[in-house]
Amino acid sequence: MNTIEANAVTGKTIHPEKWVDTYADYLFCFAMKRVNDGELAKDLVQETFLAALEKIGHFEGRSSEKTWITGILKNKICDVYRRKLKSLALAEADPFFRESDGHWLVDQRPEPFVPAIERVMETRELRQSLQACIKKLPMSWLAIFTMKHLEDQSSDEICATLKISQSNFWVMIHRAKLHLRACLQKKWN
Amino acid sequence: MNIRNNCRKATMMIEKKQAGGISLLQQLELAVHLSRCRECKIYREQSRQLNQLLNEIFLHSTINEQGLDQSAKDQLQQMINHALGNK
Numbered sequence: 001m002n003t004i005e006a007n008a009v010t011g012k013t014i015h016p017e018k019w020v021d022t023y024a025d026y027l028f029c030f031a032m033k034r035v036n037d038g039e040l041a042k043d044l045v046q047e048t049f050l051a052a053l054e055k056i057g058h059f060e061g062r063s064s065e066k067t068w069i070t071g072i073l074k075n076k077i078c079d080v081y082r083r084k085l086k087s088l089a090l091a092e093a094d095p096f097f098r099e100s101d102g103h104w105l106v107d108q109r110p111e112p113f114v115p116a117i118e119r120v121m122e123t124r125e126l127r128q129s130l131q132a133c134i135k136k137l138p139m140s141w142l143a144i145f146t147m148k149h150l151e152d153q154s155s156d157e158i159c160a161t162l163k164i165s166q167s168n169f170w171v172m173i174h175r176a177k178l179h180l181r182a183c184l185q186k187k188w189n
Numbered sequence: 190m191n192i193r194n195n196c197r198k199a200t201m202m203i204e205k206k207q208a209g210g211i212s213l214l215q216q217l218e219l220a221v222h223l224s225r226c227r228e229c230k231i232y233r234e235q236s237r238q239l240n241q242l243l244n245e246i247f248l249h250s251t252i253n254e255q256g257l258d259q260s261a262k263d264q265l266q267q268m269i270n271h272a273l274g275n276k
Contacts, residue, residue: 016269016272016273017269017270017273019265019269020262020265020266020269024256024257024261024262024265025256025257026256028256028257029256033247042257042261045257045261045265046264046265046268049265049268049269050268050272053269053272053273094197096197097196097197101194101195102194102195102196102197102198103195103196104196104228104229109228110228110229110231110232110235111231112231112235113235123242126238126242127242127245127246130239130242130243130246131246134246145243145247146247149243149244149246149247149248150247150248155208155210170201170204170205171201173204174200174201174204177204177236177239178200180239181232181235181236181239184235184239
């Protein structure tokens, strides 16, 4: 099999028969970092190749083949984020503050993670604990952190991509931070 | 109910402030709240620490660097061959 489709204008070629060898690992890792779910990441890679095959005729060679395919995957990941966001109920009360006046609930009050004296040796272990805590977050909250910390996107960009309001964005950041903080405190006290 | 007496609102303001987006009045109210709320002060410190750790985790994450397993690759290759054959 040697199907090489060339773009008439730019002369750039794409090689679908080599996609698996060239990009499968890269795309899988790219997706894993962003959805943290092996089966889902696999599906996303497959959907990306399928979509790319359908769009071969539209490849204009303005970007490299790799950038083009990665772009398709990025869109698929954003679709996943949006779907998950739809099913997220933000309205329900949070388990951190008193409903009446917004004060910390007694058993939720922040305490230092570790006594100051042990600070020097704490960072690596703290990072490991945090990784475990992150896994417990709903994926749509993870989505925001991924876009913020991995893609370095501004809050405006994230809201536009995920089609959420500024106020929902802040509620989610706030909730996610509260959950992570509480999870770490539980592990360290 | 304003930021001064409400820890839920104060901690939300702490998050917004880290992204640079609160007014002068809100900054003032937050400062007043923090001056008399030990818990929210701890929250602020830990929230900053979390940001730093999150940055490190996301930028240096090594989850599944080994990539996709061979059987999944074979399936993908078959799928692509099939699609190309049908053109």
